Amino acid sequence: MSDLRDWTIASAADALTKGETSSVELTDAFIEAIEANRSLNAFITETPELARHRAAESDARRASGDAKGPMDGVPIAMKDLFCTEGVRTTAASHILDNFVPTYESTVSGKLRDAGAVMLGKTNLDEFAMGSANITSYFGSVKNPWTPEGANADLVPGGSSGGSVAAVAGGLAIAATGTDTGGSIRQPASFTGLVGMKPTYGRCSRWGTIAFASSLDQAGPLTRTVEDAAIMLQAMAGHDPKDSTSLPIDLPDFRSACTTDVKGLRVGIPDEYTLDSMPAEIQKLWDQGAQWFKGMGAEVKPVTLPHTKYALPAYYIVAPAEASSNLSRYDGVRYGLRVPGDSLDEMYELTRGEGFGEEVQRRVLIGAYVLSAGYYDAYYVKAQKVRTLIAQDFKKAFADVDVILTPTAPSAAFAKGEKMDDPIAMYLNDVFTVPASLAGLPAISVPGGLDANGLPLGLQLITRVCQEETLFRAASALEAAANFTARPGDAS
């Protein structure tokens, strides 16, 4: 089969409908690619037999005229944070490395019901805590992109690093991700993909292993904006089992993917200019604004005065919620147990051995900021700052329809960089965290390459529940950028 990276969800759906290929044929090709590219370490658990079985079911449905829609028969990868019935689900943690759920998460179940073929469970940062996919118990993930003229292994970004490596490397047509502070958008930017975080509550969190419940959102990682729309349609929707899932009907996302942005008001936030940012990122951002102008959009400056405080607020709220969520890993009901003489000792030894360094650090920070005497000074303060950040966006969106920013302050970096200093690593998410704190939908679209031939993404943010506006603007940006580069092109 030709270059597997040519496939999109839309083109696969089309080929399947016309009978030009079968789901089994497609699935087999991707299984072969996965087996040939294990050096990327994109998957924690491969599920080839399950995939072939579901592909055969899809082909049978199609043969009898019961094909379900554009996801039916399409081979995808599943981030190993979504519980999958009968398939080991680890969150890339030692503490869950033997956990086999007896239930299916709502998001993975919806994709299964739409006919998507799951190829396996992808690697991630442990409990989705990280921006480089270097904290996984199952080893780091390699970015399929390499810098021009050099032989360094680059990180794929994180936490959805295995998902983006799988799609960018041609091991799946699309993949699921989750985004708490940028874990879909930043890795998409590092690998030349489209990564979309919908409005908080669009996708049910039920059965998705929790990191920070007021921030966690699932979303698609795809090659095109249209694919993101198709896949989100299958993943999203109200779920009675998640009380924060939005009880509203879904619009037709795919039909929103027009490139007509005439009169669209695009805001450029002053505060997103960083001194430390490479000139090429500033240049690409300026270019993005020019593209929108050229297509008839109105580009104007906006101000988001509390941007600077988003990251520190996030690093109080997210660890606080994580310390509470991760208290369930106690060696009693599931997962690892390290025996101890008392119940407390059993807890301490289990969690001391089961959690990696970064997870421990965040749980400890969370326990500290929630502890007696500090709760108001840290947690309540951070939640107040969060209100101010949401208000900043609300005011800006009185003047503009979307906000355009870079997705990340750098291109993919080498493994080993930024590893000694947690805060330097946290700064990766400086442009993605504000929208997360405000619950806003945001998307990263590949914009171009830097001087080393590495992809750079641009981010669009819009109002709550205005995903259609986002898909329209992103489709226009995608058309203007015309990003066709692929890993390995340059070297």
Place this chain on the structure above:
Amino acid sequence: MSLTKDDVRKIAFLARIRVPEERLEPMAGELNNIVGWVEQLAEVNTDGVEPMTSVVETETPLRADVITQRAISDKILANAPDGEGSFFAVPKVVE
């Protein structure tokens, strides 16, 4: 405010994570870096600002108060590290 080695020991117990003695001091350093950095929030004026409690303003729907799942104890126990009958087993807690 700066965290000491003893503070870390106390927090680690609150979080029920065994941090080896030789890691307490370095961990105090790492946590102090992070806490020192987030403390810049103190400079933000938040007088009269309500803390965020709901990310997206929406009504929470009520569901019917009925049992939807029953007799699934075998599924619940399927991943238990230790169990007896339909119970989870833990180290002895009462002398």
